Amino acid sequence: MQETPLFSTRQRILGAAEELFAERGFAGASLRQVTAAAHVNLAAVNYHFGSKDNLIEEVFRRRLDELSRRRLERLAEVDALPDPSLEDVLDAFITPALELSLDRRGGAVFMRVLARAFAEHNGRLRKFLSDNYGYVLKDFAAAFARLLPQLDKEELYWRLDIAVGALTYAMADFGMIQRRVGESERSHRERMAQHLIHFTAAGLRAE
Amino acid sequence: MQETPLFSTRQRILGAAEELFAERGFAGASLRQVTAAAHVNLAAVNYHFGSKDNLIEEVFRRRLDELSRRRLERLAEVDALPDPSLEDVLDAFITPALELSLDRRGGAVFMRVLARAFAEHNGRLRKFLSDNYGYVLKDFAAAFARLLPQLDKEELYWRLDIAVGALTYAMADFGMIQRRVGESERSHRERMAQHLIHFTAAGLRAE
DNA sequence: GTCTATATTTGGATAGAC
DNA sequence: GTCTATCCAAATATAGAC
Numbered sequence: 001m002q003e004t005p006l007f008s009t010r011q012r013i014l015g016a017a018e019e020l021f022a023e024r025g026f027a028g029a030s031l032r033q034v035t036a037a038a039h040v041n042l043a044a045v046n047y048h049f050g051s052k053d054n055l056i057e058e059v060f061r062r063r064l065d066e067l068s069r070r071r072l073e074r075l076a077e078v079d080a081l082p083d084p085s086l087e088d089v090l091d092a093f094i095t096p097a098l099e100l101s102l103d104r105r106g107g108a109v110f111m112r113v114l115a116r117a118f119a120e121h122n123g124r125l126r127k128f129l130s131d132n133y134g135y136v137l138k139d140f141a142a143a144f145a146r147l148l149p150q151l152d153k154e155e156l157y158w159r160l161d162i163a164v165g166a167l168t169y170a171m172a173d174f175g176m177i178q179r180r181v182g183e184s185e186r187s188h189r190e191r192m193a194q195h196l197i198h199f200t201a202a203g204l205r206a207e
Numbered sequence: 208m209q210e211t212p213l214f215s216t217r218q219r220i221l222g223a224a225e226e227l228f229a230e231r232g233f234a235g236a237s238l239r240q241v242t243a244a245a246h247v248n249l250a251a252v253n254y255h256f257g258s259k260d261n262l263i264e265e266v267f268r269r270r271l272d273e274l275s276r277r278r279l280e281r282l283a284e285v286d287a288l289p290d291p292s293l294e295d296v297l298d299a300f301i302t303p304a305l306e307l308s309l310d311r312r313g314g315a316v317f318m319r320v321l322a323r324a325f326a327e328h329n330g331r332l333r334k335f336l337s338d339n340y341g342y343v344l345k346d347f348a349a350a351f352a353r354l355l356p357q358l359d360k361e362e363l364y365w366r367l368d369i370a371v372g373a374l375t376y377a378m379a380d381f382g383m384i385q386r387r388v389g390e391s392e393r394s395h396r397e398r399m400a401q402h403l404i405h406f407t408a409a410g411l412r413a414e
Numbered sequence: 415g416t417c418t419a420t421a422t423t424t425g426g427a428t429a430g431a432c
Numbered sequence: 433g434t435c436t437a438t439c440c441a442a443a444t445a446t447a448g449a450c
Contacts, residue, residue: 009415023328028234030443041417046445048415112328118381119323122230137383158402161382162373166410168381169372174325177368195365199410203373206409216433237425248435253427255433 005039010048012038015106018059022112026056026120057128060117063100063110064129068136070096075143086204089143090197097171098193102186108173115172137164148204163200170196212246217255219245222313225266229319233263233327264335267324270307270317271336275343277303282350293411296350297404304378305400309393315380322379344371355411370407377403 005012016038020029031052035042049055074092078084100107117125141160148156169175170192179188212219223245227236238259242249256262281299285291307314324332348367355363376382377399386395 025232025234025326027232031445032443041415042444043418043446044416052444112326116326118376119232119319119326119379121319121381157384158399159406161384162377162403162406165376165382166369166373169325169376170369172326174328175368175372177364192365196369198413199366199369202413203406203410206405238427239425248433249426250428250436251434259426 009038009040009044012040013045013048013055014059014062017055018106018113019109021056021059021116022109025116026125031055053124056125059110059113060125060129061132063107063114064133067096067100068133070099071136072139075139079143084143084147086144086147086201087197089140089147090200093140094167094171094193094196097167098189101171101189108185112172112174115168115174118168144204159204159206163204166200166203167196216245216247216251219247220252220255220262221266221269224262225313225320226316228263228266228323229316232323233332238262260331263332266317266320267332267336268339270314270321271340274303274307275340277306278343279346282346286350291350291354293351293354293408294404296347296354297407300347301374301378301400301403304374305396308378308396315392319379319381322375322381325375351411366411366413370411373407373410374403 007015013034017029017034020034020037023029024033031045032042034055035045045052045055049058071093074096075089078088078092081088097111101111102108117129120126141157144160145151145153145156151159177192179185214222220241224236224241227241227244230236231240238252239249241262242252252259252262256265278300281303282296285295285299288295304318308318309315324336327333348364351367352358352360352363358366384399386392
């Protein structure tokens with residue numbers, strides 16, 4: 001008796017790749033492991049994606065198109081407020097990522113994959129992300145600049161750089177804090193997001 | 208005419224491995240690439256280290272023994288002050304890493320290797336680092352606890368987790384800020400450290 | 415679109431001479 | 433300690449039948 005897969009071959013490959021990339025890194029996860037986990041044939045990767053590098057990019061595209069759209073939507077809402085706060089802008093950045101990470105199908109692992117991308121310092125991947133999604137960070141930087149007019153451009157960029165690091169690392173769950181026993185994943189991540197906003201806003205505002 | 212190497216085979220392997228691990232990750236850098244870069248024979252890795260996993264651990268040990276010692280030395284000095292500040296403790300943590308990263312022979316890349324280790328979520332490496340160097344973070348956490356008595360234990364740990372993320376990411380130079388043209392590496396990193404201390408102290412102190 | 419089979423390269427590790 | 437040579441497993445990728 002064969003089970004009928006709920007998702008297409010292509011989607012199953014993307015899901016398995018995401019999980020294995022998060023766990024073992026891009027070089028550490030082989031296409032054999034990916035196709036075995038996805039219960040598809042080895043040759044299917046090359047048929048659907050052409051190469052491992054293309055597969056990696058598609059893993060990002062599948063999540064980041066949506067995530068970027070939502071972040072900018074939220075940012076537009078915040079910009080329309082009569083008196084937006086730093087916390088509002090941080091919330092516009094973090095909440096869509098939080099929602100993604102609570103997505104039933106693999107959103108949480110994706111945040112770890114995304115953090116891995118930052119470690120790929122000189123790779124084709126950095127260029128792909130910056131070319132395709134760099135405008136999101138640009139728009140947020142402009143919003144922060146409006147709210148922090150007392151900081152000169154250089155000072156602001158230093159702080160944003162540090163803030164992005166803190167957000168990336170925390171959303172990837174690289175830290176040591178474990179979920180409390182009995183606490184739901186949702187509640188844990190919502191508290192984390194609140195701490196992040198609180199901490200980062202203070203850092204950005206520092207006298 | 209043969210050049211006489213300045214460093215032993217063992218040291219050259221460690222140096223080349225460090226650089227390639229930083230650039231390509233642990234799985235992404237092969238022993239063949241490492242030995243070629245070190246100008247030593249492939250078999251030398253297994254002779255000196257036994258396996259790739261052991262080589263990885265030695266890359267950390269070579270730097271972290273010294274780094275941990277210096278951090279705790281500085282922390283002891285700060286603890287002996289009549290009225291130590293949060294900034295003093297952060298300085299005790301950051302300055303030794305800053306000095307290491309300015310070390311002529313490869314200190315800067317090591318900070319990137321260290322950041323890579325955080326992404327290895329469930330690996331043997333995480334356990335190795337926590338078993339051998341976890342006590343350093345413990346001691347610093349205790350120092351922060353003394354300086355932030357208004358925070359309950361859980362609140363403090365959240366903030367420290369976020370702070371460690373910001374420090375790790377920034378010291379690995381994962382951010383977007385480039386060194387100014389004409390600015391020395393030393394000056395760039397010293398400014399970064401000052402920004403880091405300032406930002407993180409504000410985050411830890413947030414009302 | 416999916417499969418089997420295979421070409422080709424590269425990986426970690428070791429044996430044994432020097 | 434260092435070398436050459438080699439083993440063997442695993443990697444990416446493709447060709448061609450179905």
